[in-house]
Amino acid sequence: MITTINITSLQNKYIKQVNLLKQKKERDKTKLFIAEGERLVNEIPQDWKIEYIILSENYLSDVNTQKICNILSKFPQIKAFTVSQKYFEKISDTVTPQGILAVCRQKIYNENKFINKKNPFFILLERISDPGNLGTLIRTADAAGADCVFLSKGCVDLYNSKVIRSSMGSIFHLPVVINSEFDVLIENLKSKNINILAAHLKGKKTLYDINLTNGIGILIGNEANGLSDEISEKSTELIKIPMPGNAESMNVSVAGSIFIYEAVRQRIK
Amino acid sequence: MITTINITSLQNKYIKQVNLLKQKKERDKTKLFIAEGERLVNEIPQDWKIEYIILSENYLSDVNTQKICNILSKFPQIKAFTVSQKYFEKISDTVTPQGILAVCRQKIYNENKFINKKNPFFILLERISDPGNLGTLIRTADAAGADCVFLSKGCVDLYNSKVIRSSMGSIFHLPVVINSEFDVLIENLKSKNINILAAHLKGKKTLYDINLTNGIGILIGNEANGLSDEISEKSTELIKIPMPGNAESMNVSVAGSIFIYEAVRQRIK
Numbered sequence: 008m009i010t011t012i013n014i015t016s017l018q019n020k021y022i023k024q025v026n027l028l029k030q031k032k033e034r035d036k037t038k039l040f041i042a043e044g045e046r047l048v049n050e051i052p053q054d055w056k057i058e059y060i061i062l063s064e065n066y067l068s069d070v071n072t073q074k075i076c077n078i079l080s081k082f083p084q085i086k087a088f089t090v091s092q093k094y095f096e097k098i099s100d101t102v103t104p105q106g107i108l109a110v111c112r113q114k115i116y117n118e119n120k121f122i123n124k125k126n127p128f129f130i131l132l133e134r135i136s137d138p139g140n141l142g143t144l145i146r147t148a149d150a151a152g153a154d155c156v157f158l159s160k161g162c163v164d165l166y167n168s169k170v171i172r173s174s175m176g177s178i179f180h181l182p183v184v185i186n187s188e189f190d191v192l193i194e195n196l197k198s199k200n201i202n203i204l205a206a207h208l209k210g211k212k213t214l215y216d217i218n219l220t221n222g223i224g225i226l227i228g229n230e231a232n233g234l235s236d237e238i239s240e241k242s243t244e245l246i247k248i249p250m251p252g253n254a255e256s257m258n259v260s261v262a263g264s265i266f267i268y269e270a271v272r273q274r275i276k
Numbered sequence: 277m278i279t280t281i282n283i284t285s286l287q288n289k290y291i292k293q294v295n296l297l298k299q300k301k302e303r304d305k306t307k308l309f310i311a312e313g314e315r316l317v318n319e320i321p322q323d324w325k326i327e328y329i330i331l332s333e334n335y336l337s338d339v340n341t342q343k344i345c346n347i348l349s350k351f352p353q354i355k356a357f358t359v360s361q362k363y364f365e366k367i368s369d370t371v372t373p374q375g376i377l378a379v380c381r382q383k384i385y386n387e388n389k390f391i392n393k394k395n396p397f398f399i400l401l402e403r404i405s406d407p408g409n410l411g412t413l414i415r416t417a418d419a420a421g422a423d424c425v426f427l428s429k430g431c432v433d434l435y436n437s438k439v440i441r442s443s444m445g446s447i448f449h450l451p452v453v454i455n456s457e458f459d460v461l462i463e464n465l466k467s468k469n470i471n472i473l474a475a476h477l478k479g480k481k482t483l484y485d486i487n488l489t490n491g492i493g494i495l496i497g498n499e500a501n502g503l504s505d506e507i508s509e510k511s512t513e514l515i516k517i518p519m520p521g522n523a524e525s526m527n528v529s530v531a532g533s534i535f536i537y538e539a540v541r542q543r544i545k
Contacts, residue, residue, distance in 0.1 A: 139408075143530060150521050151521050
Protein backbone atom coordinates (compact mmCIF):
# COMPACT_ATOMS: atom_id res chain seq x y z
CA MET A 8 0.00 0.00 0.00
CA ILE A 9 1.23 3.48 -0.84
CA THR A 10 0.70 6.07 1.87
CA THR A 11 0.86 9.64 0.63
CA ILE A 12 -0.32 12.99 1.91
CA ASN A 13 -2.47 14.96 -0.51
CA ILE A 14 -1.61 18.63 -0.99
CA THR A 15 -4.46 20.78 -2.20
CA SER A 16 -3.05 24.31 -1.95
CA LEU A 17 -0.33 26.08 -3.90
CA GLN A 18 0.42 27.89 -0.65
CA ASN A 19 1.54 24.66 0.96
CA LYS A 20 5.10 25.05 2.24
CA TYR A 21 6.49 22.12 0.24
CA ILE A 22 4.96 23.35 -3.00
CA LYS A 23 6.34 26.81 -2.32
CA GLN A 24 9.76 25.34 -1.59
CA VAL A 25 9.86 23.34 -4.84
CA ASN A 26 9.08 26.51 -6.77
CA LEU A 27 11.79 28.43 -4.91
CA LEU A 28 14.33 25.67 -5.54
CA LYS A 29 14.28 26.55 -9.24
CA GLN A 30 16.50 29.46 -8.20
CA LYS A 31 20.20 29.00 -7.46
CA LYS A 32 19.95 31.38 -4.49
CA GLU A 33 17.45 29.14 -2.74
CA ARG A 34 19.44 26.00 -3.58
CA ASP A 35 22.58 27.60 -2.12
CA LYS A 36 20.73 28.66 1.02
CA THR A 37 18.95 25.39 1.75
CA LYS A 38 21.55 23.00 0.22
CA LEU A 39 18.67 21.19 -1.46
CA PHE A 40 17.95 20.44 -5.13
CA ILE A 41 15.30 18.79 -7.25
CA ALA A 42 15.63 15.54 -9.19
CA GLU A 43 12.65 15.31 -11.52
CA GLY A 44 11.46 12.37 -13.61
CA GLU A 45 11.18 8.64 -13.06
CA ARG A 46 14.62 7.74 -14.35
CA LEU A 47 16.42 10.32 -12.21
CA VAL A 48 14.48 9.46 -9.05
CA ASN A 49 15.25 5.79 -9.71
CA GLU A 50 18.96 6.58 -9.87
CA ILE A 51 19.08 8.06 -6.36
CA PRO A 52 21.10 5.70 -4.20
CA GLN A 53 19.64 4.37 -0.99
CA ASP A 54 22.12 6.26 1.18
CA TRP A 55 21.40 9.64 -0.40
CA LYS A 56 19.44 12.02 1.76
CA ILE A 57 16.00 12.78 0.27
CA GLU A 58 13.73 15.30 1.98
CA TYR A 59 10.47 14.34 0.27
CA ILE A 60 8.91 13.09 -2.94
CA ILE A 61 6.03 14.66 -4.83
CA LEU A 62 3.85 12.59 -7.16
CA SER A 63 1.05 13.76 -9.43
CA GLU A 64 -2.30 12.00 -9.06
CA ASN A 65 -2.05 10.92 -12.71
CA TYR A 66 1.32 9.31 -12.12
CA LEU A 67 -0.04 7.53 -9.10
CA SER A 68 -2.96 6.11 -11.04
CA ASP A 69 -1.44 5.66 -14.48
CA VAL A 70 1.57 3.59 -13.75
CA ASN A 71 2.14 0.32 -12.08
CA THR A 72 1.82 0.66 -8.32
CA GLN A 73 4.80 -1.68 -8.00
CA LYS A 74 7.09 0.93 -9.57
CA ILE A 75 6.24 3.53 -6.94
CA CYS A 76 6.47 0.94 -4.16
CA ASN A 77 9.97 0.04 -5.37
CA ILE A 78 11.04 3.66 -5.28
CA LEU A 79 9.48 4.37 -1.90
CA SER A 80 10.75 1.16 -0.32
CA LYS A 81 14.31 2.36 -0.93
CA PHE A 82 13.55 5.28 1.39
CA PRO A 83 11.31 3.87 4.12
CA GLN A 84 11.08 7.08 6.16
CA ILE A 85 10.38 9.33 3.18
CA LYS A 86 7.47 11.78 3.12
CA ALA A 87 5.50 11.30 -0.11
CA PHE A 88 3.00 13.92 -1.24
CA THR A 89 0.48 13.85 -4.04
CA VAL A 90 -0.80 16.84 -5.96
CA SER A 91 -3.22 17.24 -8.86
CA GLN A 92 -1.84 17.04 -12.40
CA LYS A 93 -2.46 20.77 -12.77
CA TYR A 94 -0.42 21.59 -9.67
CA PHE A 95 2.36 19.25 -10.75
CA GLU A 96 2.60 21.07 -14.05
CA LYS A 97 2.98 24.32 -12.13
CA ILE A 98 5.91 23.09 -10.05
CA SER A 99 7.55 21.01 -12.79
CA ASP A 100 10.58 22.26 -14.67
CA THR A 101 9.98 20.14 -17.78
CA VAL A 102 7.72 20.61 -20.78
CA THR A 103 5.98 17.25 -20.41
CA PRO A 104 6.24 16.35 -16.72
CA GLN A 105 6.19 12.65 -15.84
CA GLY A 106 4.66 13.39 -12.46
CA ILE A 107 7.44 12.47 -10.05
CA LEU A 108 10.15 14.53 -8.37
CA ALA A 109 12.35 14.24 -5.31
CA VAL A 110 13.74 17.07 -3.21
CA CYS A 111 17.26 15.93 -2.33
CA ARG A 112 20.00 17.18 -0.08
CA GLN A 113 23.21 18.30 -1.76
CA LYS A 114 26.26 16.21 -0.93
CA ILE A 115 29.22 18.31 0.09
CA TYR A 116 32.50 16.66 -0.86
CA ASN A 117 35.74 17.64 0.76
CA GLU A 118 38.34 18.33 -1.89
CA ASN A 119 41.19 17.21 0.37
CA LYS A 120 39.69 13.78 0.75
CA PHE A 121 40.25 13.08 -2.94
CA ILE A 122 43.59 14.58 -3.71
CA ASN A 123 45.44 11.95 -1.72
CA LYS A 124 44.04 9.14 -3.85
CA LYS A 125 46.70 6.94 -5.46
CA ASN A 126 47.02 7.13 -9.25
CA PRO A 127 43.80 9.10 -9.57
CA PHE A 128 41.76 10.02 -12.65
CA PHE A 129 40.37 13.51 -12.13
CA ILE A 130 38.40 15.83 -14.39
CA LEU A 131 38.72 19.60 -13.83
CA LEU A 132 36.11 21.79 -15.51
CA GLU A 133 36.74 25.53 -15.66
CA ARG A 134 33.83 27.92 -16.16
CA ILE A 135 31.62 25.58 -18.21
CA SER A 136 28.57 27.74 -18.82
CA ASP A 137 26.06 25.55 -20.64
CA PRO A 138 24.09 23.24 -18.33
CA GLY A 139 23.77 20.56 -21.04
CA ASN A 140 27.54 20.50 -21.53
CA LEU A 141 28.22 20.26 -17.80
CA GLY A 142 25.71 17.44 -17.30
CA THR A 143 27.04 15.58 -20.35
CA LEU A 144 30.65 15.85 -19.16
CA ILE A 145 29.71 14.53 -15.72
CA ARG A 146 27.88 11.64 -17.41
CA THR A 147 30.98 10.80 -19.49
CA ALA A 148 33.25 11.09 -16.43
CA ASP A 149 30.93 8.64 -14.65
CA ALA A 150 30.93 6.19 -17.59
CA ALA A 151 34.74 6.46 -17.70
CA GLY A 152 35.11 5.63 -14.02
CA ALA A 153 36.77 8.94 -13.13
CA ASP A 154 37.44 9.37 -9.40
CA CYS A 155 36.15 12.90 -9.01
CA VAL A 156 35.05 15.94 -11.03
CA PHE A 157 36.16 19.37 -9.81
CA LEU A 158 34.22 22.46 -10.90
CA SER A 159 35.86 25.87 -10.76
CA LYS A 160 34.09 28.97 -9.55
CA GLY A 161 32.14 30.40 -12.48
CA CYS A 162 30.79 27.06 -13.71
CA VAL A 163 27.04 26.91 -14.17
CA ASP A 164 25.36 25.65 -10.99
CA LEU A 165 25.70 21.89 -10.59
CA TYR A 166 22.16 21.75 -9.22
CA ASN A 167 20.57 23.55 -12.17
CA SER A 168 17.75 21.25 -13.35
CA LYS A 169 19.20 20.93 -16.87
CA VAL A 170 22.58 19.85 -15.48
CA ILE A 171 20.88 17.22 -13.33
CA ARG A 172 18.81 15.99 -16.28
CA SER A 173 21.65 15.80 -18.80
CA SER A 174 23.87 14.07 -16.22
CA MET A 175 21.23 11.28 -16.37
CA GLY A 176 21.74 10.51 -12.71
CA SER A 177 25.54 10.46 -12.83
CA ILE A 178 25.51 13.24 -10.25
CA PHE A 179 24.40 10.54 -7.82
CA HIS A 180 27.26 8.15 -8.68
CA LEU A 181 30.36 10.26 -8.82
CA PRO A 182 31.79 12.86 -6.43
CA VAL A 183 31.61 16.40 -7.82
CA VAL A 184 33.43 19.12 -5.89
CA ILE A 185 32.03 22.59 -6.59
CA ASN A 186 33.50 26.10 -6.29
CA SER A 187 37.01 24.72 -6.35
CA GLU A 188 39.87 27.26 -6.31
CA PHE A 189 41.73 25.91 -9.31
CA ASP A 190 45.00 27.75 -8.73
CA VAL A 191 45.29 26.16 -5.30
CA LEU A 192 43.91 22.77 -6.39
CA ILE A 193 46.31 22.48 -9.33
CA GLU A 194 49.34 23.31 -7.18
CA ASN A 195 48.23 20.70 -4.65
CA LEU A 196 47.71 18.04 -7.31
CA LYS A 197 51.04 18.77 -8.97
CA SER A 198 52.82 18.51 -5.63
CA LYS A 199 51.50 14.93 -5.49
CA ASN A 200 52.90 14.17 -8.96
CA ILE A 201 49.50 14.29 -10.60
CA ASN A 202 49.88 15.63 -14.16
CA ILE A 203 47.43 18.36 -15.04
CA LEU A 204 46.76 18.08 -18.77
CA ALA A 205 44.99 21.05 -20.29
CA ALA A 206 42.91 20.53 -23.44
CA HIS A 207 44.12 23.47 -25.49
CA LEU A 208 44.21 24.40 -29.18
CA LYS A 209 47.77 25.67 -28.69
CA GLY A 210 49.04 22.32 -27.38
CA LYS A 211 52.16 20.99 -29.12
CA LYS A 212 51.58 17.34 -28.24
CA THR A 213 48.32 15.55 -28.98
CA LEU A 214 46.46 13.40 -26.50
CA TYR A 215 47.79 10.38 -28.42
CA ASP A 216 51.40 11.34 -27.66
CA ILE A 217 51.14 11.28 -23.88
CA ASN A 218 50.96 8.75 -21.11
CA LEU A 219 47.62 8.94 -19.31
CA THR A 220 48.04 5.85 -17.13
CA ASN A 221 49.50 7.59 -14.08
CA GLY A 222 47.73 10.08 -11.81
CA ILE A 223 46.10 12.69 -14.07
CA GLY A 224 43.76 15.64 -14.02
CA ILE A 225 42.20 16.46 -17.38
CA LEU A 226 41.49 20.19 -17.51
CA ILE A 227 38.72 21.48 -19.81
CA GLY A 228 37.74 25.13 -20.29
CA ASN A 229 34.81 27.31 -21.22
CA GLU A 230 32.77 26.77 -24.43
CA ALA A 231 33.50 30.11 -26.07
CA ASN A 232 36.81 31.15 -24.53
CA GLY A 233 38.56 27.91 -23.63
CA LEU A 234 40.74 27.82 -20.53
CA SER A 235 41.81 31.06 -18.87
CA ASP A 236 45.49 31.91 -19.37
CA GLU A 237 45.98 31.97 -15.62
CA ILE A 238 44.85 28.37 -15.24
CA SER A 239 46.31 26.89 -18.42
CA GLU A 240 49.72 28.31 -17.42
CA LYS A 241 49.52 26.36 -14.18
CA SER A 242 48.90 23.06 -16.00
CA THR A 243 51.67 20.50 -16.53
CA GLU A 244 51.20 20.58 -20.30
CA LEU A 245 48.89 21.88 -23.01
CA ILE A 246 47.46 19.03 -25.06
CA LYS A 247 45.59 19.33 -28.33
CA ILE A 248 43.10 17.06 -30.01
CA PRO A 249 44.19 16.64 -33.64
CA MET A 250 41.63 17.86 -36.18
CA PRO A 251 42.70 16.45 -39.56
CA GLY A 252 39.47 17.67 -41.16
CA ASN A 253 38.13 21.17 -41.70
CA ALA A 254 36.40 22.10 -38.44
CA GLU A 255 38.50 24.39 -36.27
CA SER A 256 36.97 23.39 -32.97
CA MET A 257 34.65 20.89 -31.37
CA ASN A 258 31.77 21.04 -28.96
CA VAL A 259 33.28 21.23 -25.45
CA SER A 260 31.48 18.17 -24.12
CA VAL A 261 32.65 16.20 -27.17
CA ALA A 262 36.26 17.40 -26.91
CA GLY A 263 36.32 16.73 -23.17
CA SER A 264 34.80 13.27 -23.66
CA ILE A 265 37.33 12.32 -26.36
CA PHE A 266 40.13 13.30 -23.99
CA ILE A 267 38.57 11.42 -21.06
CA TYR A 268 38.15 8.33 -23.21
CA GLU A 269 41.73 8.33 -24.46
CA ALA A 270 42.60 8.01 -20.77
CA VAL A 271 40.09 5.13 -20.47
CA ARG A 272 41.70 3.39 -23.46
CA GLN A 273 45.18 3.66 -21.96
CA ARG A 274 44.13 2.79 -18.43
CA ILE A 275 42.09 -0.35 -19.22
CA LYS A 276 44.95 -1.96 -21.18
CA MET B 277 30.80 50.73 -50.53
CA ILE B 278 27.99 48.39 -49.53
CA THR B 279 24.97 48.41 -51.82
CA THR B 280 21.86 46.95 -50.25
CA ILE B 281 18.16 47.12 -50.97
CA ASN B 282 16.01 48.24 -48.06
CA ILE B 283 12.89 46.19 -47.35
CA THR B 284 10.16 48.04 -45.49
CA SER B 285 7.25 45.60 -45.58
CA LEU B 286 6.70 42.25 -43.88
CA GLN B 287 4.73 41.34 -47.03
CA ASN B 288 7.89 41.51 -49.11
CA LYS B 289 8.42 38.17 -50.88
CA TYR B 290 11.88 37.59 -49.44
CA ILE B 291 10.74 38.26 -45.88
CA LYS B 292 7.81 35.93 -46.40
CA GLN B 293 10.13 33.27 -47.79
CA VAL B 294 12.51 33.46 -44.82
CA ASN B 295 9.59 32.95 -42.48
CA LEU B 296 8.33 30.00 -44.52
CA LEU B 297 11.80 28.42 -44.59
CA LYS B 298 11.50 27.77 -40.85
CA GLN B 299 9.29 24.87 -41.92
CA LYS B 300 10.74 21.62 -43.26
CA LYS B 301 7.98 21.42 -45.89
CA GLU B 302 9.07 24.69 -47.46
CA ARG B 303 12.75 23.74 -47.26
CA ASP B 304 11.99 20.44 -49.01
CA LYS B 305 9.97 22.18 -51.71
CA THR B 306 12.39 25.00 -52.49
CA LYS B 307 15.66 23.15 -51.65
CA LEU B 308 16.73 26.25 -49.73
CA PHE B 309 17.76 26.76 -46.10
CA ILE B 310 18.81 29.54 -43.78
CA ALA B 311 22.27 30.07 -42.28
CA GLU B 312 21.92 32.67 -39.55
CA GLY B 313 24.63 34.51 -37.62
CA GLU B 314 27.97 36.05 -38.52
CA ARG B 315 30.06 32.96 -37.88
CA LEU B 316 27.88 30.68 -39.99
CA VAL B 317 27.61 33.12 -42.88
CA ASN B 318 31.39 33.53 -42.75
CA GLU B 319 31.82 29.77 -43.08
CA ILE B 320 29.92 29.57 -46.39
CA PRO B 321 32.45 28.67 -49.09
CA GLN B 322 32.77 30.84 -52.15
CA ASP B 323 31.42 28.15 -54.46
CA TRP B 324 28.26 27.54 -52.42
CA LYS B 325 25.10 28.87 -54.00
CA ILE B 326 23.56 31.67 -51.92
CA GLU B 327 20.25 33.20 -52.96
CA TYR B 328 20.40 36.37 -50.89
CA ILE B 329 21.59 37.87 -47.63
CA ILE B 330 19.52 39.86 -45.15
CA LEU B 331 21.13 42.32 -42.75
CA SER B 332 19.54 44.31 -39.97
CA GLU B 333 20.12 48.05 -40.00
CA ASN B 334 21.74 47.77 -36.58
CA TYR B 335 24.20 45.17 -37.83
CA LEU B 336 25.02 47.38 -40.78
CA SER B 337 25.73 50.36 -38.56
CA ASP B 338 27.15 48.69 -35.48
CA VAL B 339 29.91 46.60 -36.86
CA ASN B 340 32.92 47.31 -38.93
CA THR B 341 31.93 47.93 -42.55
CA GLN B 342 34.99 45.92 -43.56
CA LYS B 343 33.46 42.76 -42.12
CA ILE B 344 30.37 43.01 -44.30
CA CYS B 345 32.47 43.95 -47.34
CA ASN B 346 34.54 40.82 -46.78
CA ILE B 347 31.47 38.66 -46.67
CA LEU B 348 29.81 40.27 -49.66
CA SER B 349 32.99 40.29 -51.74
CA LYS B 350 33.03 36.49 -51.58
CA PHE B 351 29.72 36.52 -53.45
CA PRO B 352 29.95 39.39 -55.94
CA GLN B 353 26.55 38.80 -57.54
CA ILE B 354 24.67 38.41 -54.27
CA LYS B 355 21.49 40.34 -53.48
CA ALA B 356 21.80 41.98 -50.07
CA PHE B 357 18.75 43.35 -48.30
CA THR B 358 18.48 45.42 -45.16
CA VAL B 359 15.56 45.44 -42.75
CA SER B 360 14.87 47.27 -39.52
CA GLN B 361 16.00 45.63 -36.26
CA LYS B 362 12.35 44.98 -35.41
CA TYR B 363 11.76 43.15 -38.68
CA PHE B 364 14.95 41.18 -38.30
CA GLU B 365 13.81 39.98 -34.90
CA LYS B 366 10.58 38.80 -36.50
CA ILE B 367 12.32 36.66 -39.12
CA SER B 368 15.19 35.49 -36.92
CA ASP B 369 15.22 32.02 -35.40
CA THR B 370 17.48 32.94 -32.48
CA VAL B 371 16.79 34.57 -29.13
CA THR B 372 19.39 37.32 -29.58
CA PRO B 373 19.76 37.79 -33.34
CA GLN B 374 23.09 39.12 -34.58
CA GLY B 375 21.42 40.70 -37.59
CA ILE B 376 22.77 38.66 -40.49
CA LEU B 377 21.41 35.65 -42.34
CA ALA B 378 21.90 34.01 -45.72
CA VAL B 379 19.35 32.02 -47.68
CA CYS B 380 21.37 29.18 -49.22
CA ARG B 381 20.70 26.46 -51.73
CA GLN B 382 20.87 22.89 -50.45
CA LYS B 383 23.64 20.80 -51.95
CA ILE B 384 22.41 17.44 -53.18
CA TYR B 385 25.11 14.77 -52.93
CA ASN B 386 24.95 11.59 -54.91
CA GLU B 387 25.49 8.62 -52.62
CA ASN B 388 27.10 6.57 -55.39
CA LYS B 389 29.81 9.12 -55.92
CA PHE B 390 31.18 8.42 -52.43
CA ILE B 391 30.89 4.71 -52.02
CA ASN B 392 33.65 4.04 -54.55
CA LYS B 393 36.19 6.03 -52.55
CA LYS B 394 39.31 4.07 -51.62
CA ASN B 395 39.80 3.29 -47.92
CA PRO B 396 37.00 5.64 -46.89
CA PHE B 397 35.97 6.92 -43.47
CA PHE B 398 32.19 7.16 -43.39
CA ILE B 399 29.73 7.99 -40.62
CA LEU B 400 26.21 6.54 -40.81
CA LEU B 401 23.59 8.08 -38.51
CA GLU B 402 20.30 6.27 -38.06
CA ARG B 403 17.22 8.18 -36.87
CA ILE B 404 19.06 10.79 -34.79
CA SER B 405 16.19 12.88 -33.48
CA ASP B 406 17.75 15.74 -31.54
CA PRO B 407 18.98 18.60 -33.77
CA GLY B 408 21.80 19.48 -31.36
CA ASN B 409 23.10 15.90 -31.45
CA LEU B 410 22.97 15.73 -35.24
CA GLY B 411 24.78 19.06 -35.67
CA THR B 412 27.39 18.10 -33.07
CA LEU B 413 28.06 14.74 -34.74
CA ILE B 414 28.49 16.43 -38.14
CA ARG B 415 30.90 18.90 -36.50
CA THR B 416 32.96 16.04 -35.03
CA ALA B 417 32.93 14.15 -38.36
CA ASP B 418 34.24 17.31 -40.01
CA ALA B 419 36.99 17.77 -37.39
CA ALA B 420 37.93 14.11 -37.84
CA GLY B 421 38.26 14.44 -41.60
CA ALA B 422 35.52 11.91 -42.37
CA ASP B 423 34.75 11.53 -46.07
CA CYS B 424 30.98 11.66 -45.89
CA VAL B 425 28.10 11.49 -43.40
CA PHE B 426 25.03 9.47 -44.39
CA LEU B 427 21.70 10.16 -42.70
CA SER B 428 18.96 7.53 -42.71
CA LYS B 429 15.33 8.33 -43.30
CA GLY B 430 13.82 9.38 -39.98
CA CYS B 431 16.74 11.58 -38.92
CA VAL B 432 15.81 15.11 -37.91
CA ASP B 433 15.99 17.45 -40.92
CA LEU B 434 19.58 18.39 -41.77
CA TYR B 435 18.43 21.91 -42.60
CA ASN B 436 16.69 22.50 -39.26
CA SER B 437 18.16 25.76 -37.91
CA LYS B 438 19.44 24.11 -34.72
CA VAL B 439 21.27 21.43 -36.71
CA ILE B 440 22.91 24.12 -38.85
CA ARG B 441 23.85 26.14 -35.77
CA SER B 442 25.29 23.25 -33.75
CA SER B 443 27.22 22.02 -36.81
CA MET B 444 29.03 25.39 -36.55
CA GLY B 445 29.39 25.57 -40.31
CA SER B 446 30.61 21.99 -40.78
CA ILE B 447 27.61 21.40 -43.01
CA PHE B 448 29.44 23.60 -45.53
CA HIS B 449 32.68 21.60 -45.36
CA LEU B 450 31.70 17.96 -45.48
CA PRO B 451 29.31 16.05 -47.76
CA VAL B 452 26.14 14.92 -45.98
CA VAL B 453 23.84 12.54 -47.86
CA ILE B 454 20.26 12.67 -46.58
CA ASN B 455 17.37 10.17 -46.73
CA SER B 456 19.73 7.31 -47.35
CA GLU B 457 18.22 3.80 -47.55
CA PHE B 458 20.53 2.17 -45.03
CA ASP B 459 19.70 -1.45 -45.91
CA VAL B 460 20.79 -0.82 -49.50
CA LEU B 461 23.70 1.45 -48.57
CA ILE B 462 25.15 -1.02 -46.07
CA GLU B 463 24.98 -3.91 -48.58
CA ASN B 464 26.72 -1.73 -51.15
CA LEU B 465 29.46 -0.69 -48.75
CA LYS B 466 30.04 -4.23 -47.55
CA SER B 467 30.33 -5.44 -51.14
CA LYS B 468 33.27 -3.03 -51.46
CA ASN B 469 34.93 -4.47 -48.34
CA ILE B 470 34.01 -1.51 -46.19
CA ASN B 471 33.41 -2.70 -42.61
CA ILE B 472 30.22 -1.37 -41.08
CA LEU B 473 30.83 -1.06 -37.35
CA ALA B 474 27.74 -0.54 -35.26
CA ALA B 475 28.06 1.25 -31.91
CA HIS B 476 25.99 -1.08 -29.75
CA LEU B 477 25.67 -1.85 -26.03
CA LYS B 478 25.52 -5.57 -26.92
CA GLY B 479 28.86 -5.52 -28.77
CA LYS B 480 31.32 -8.22 -27.70
CA LYS B 481 34.44 -6.38 -28.84
CA THR B 482 35.24 -2.83 -27.81
CA LEU B 483 36.31 -0.11 -30.21
CA TYR B 484 39.85 -0.59 -28.85
CA ASP B 485 39.96 -4.22 -30.04
CA ILE B 486 39.35 -3.55 -33.72
CA ASN B 487 41.27 -2.23 -36.68
CA LEU B 488 39.79 1.04 -37.94
CA THR B 489 42.49 1.89 -40.47
CA ASN B 490 40.84 0.29 -43.50
CA GLY B 491 37.62 1.37 -45.19
CA ILE B 492 35.01 1.80 -42.44
CA GLY B 493 31.52 3.05 -41.83
CA ILE B 494 30.76 3.90 -38.19
CA LEU B 495 27.06 3.35 -37.54
CA ILE B 496 25.34 5.26 -34.73
CA GLY B 497 21.68 4.96 -33.71
CA ASN B 498 18.87 6.91 -32.11
CA GLU B 499 19.22 8.64 -28.71
CA ALA B 500 16.55 6.70 -26.85
CA ASN B 501 16.35 3.42 -28.77
CA GLY B 502 19.80 2.92 -30.26
CA LEU B 503 20.10 1.23 -33.65
CA SER B 504 17.14 -0.63 -35.09
CA ASP B 505 17.54 -4.42 -35.06
CA GLU B 506 17.08 -4.49 -38.82
CA ILE B 507 20.07 -2.22 -39.41
CA SER B 508 22.37 -3.46 -36.65
CA GLU B 509 21.93 -7.02 -38.01
CA LYS B 510 23.22 -5.83 -41.37
CA SER B 511 26.40 -4.39 -39.85
CA THR B 512 29.73 -6.22 -40.02
CA GLU B 513 30.10 -6.23 -36.24
CA LEU B 514 28.57 -4.76 -33.07
CA ILE B 515 31.11 -2.73 -31.15
CA LYS B 516 30.75 -1.43 -27.63
CA ILE B 517 32.37 1.47 -25.84
CA PRO B 518 33.64 0.20 -22.48
CA MET B 519 32.11 1.93 -19.47
CA PRO B 520 34.27 1.02 -16.47
CA GLY B 521 32.37 3.50 -14.28
CA ASN B 522 28.76 3.57 -13.15
CA ALA B 523 26.86 5.23 -16.00
CA GLU B 524 25.01 2.75 -18.19
CA SER B 525 24.99 4.85 -21.32
CA MET B 526 26.40 8.02 -22.80
CA ASN B 527 25.00 10.95 -24.73
CA VAL B 528 24.77 9.83 -28.38
CA SER B 529 26.88 12.66 -29.76
CA VAL B 530 29.55 11.89 -27.15
CA ALA B 531 29.48 8.12 -27.82
CA GLY B 532 29.59 8.70 -31.57
CA SER B 533 32.43 11.19 -31.24
CA ILE B 534 34.51 8.84 -29.06
CA PHE B 535 34.09 6.14 -31.72
CA ILE B 536 34.93 8.54 -34.57
CA TYR B 537 38.05 9.69 -32.72
CA GLU B 538 39.33 6.19 -32.05
CA ALA B 539 39.34 5.89 -35.84
CA VAL B 540 41.24 9.20 -36.05
CA ARG B 541 43.81 7.94 -33.55
CA GLN B 542 44.40 4.75 -35.52
CA ARG B 543 44.37 6.43 -38.93
CA ILE B 544 46.81 9.27 -38.19
CA LYS B 545 49.48 6.90 -36.89
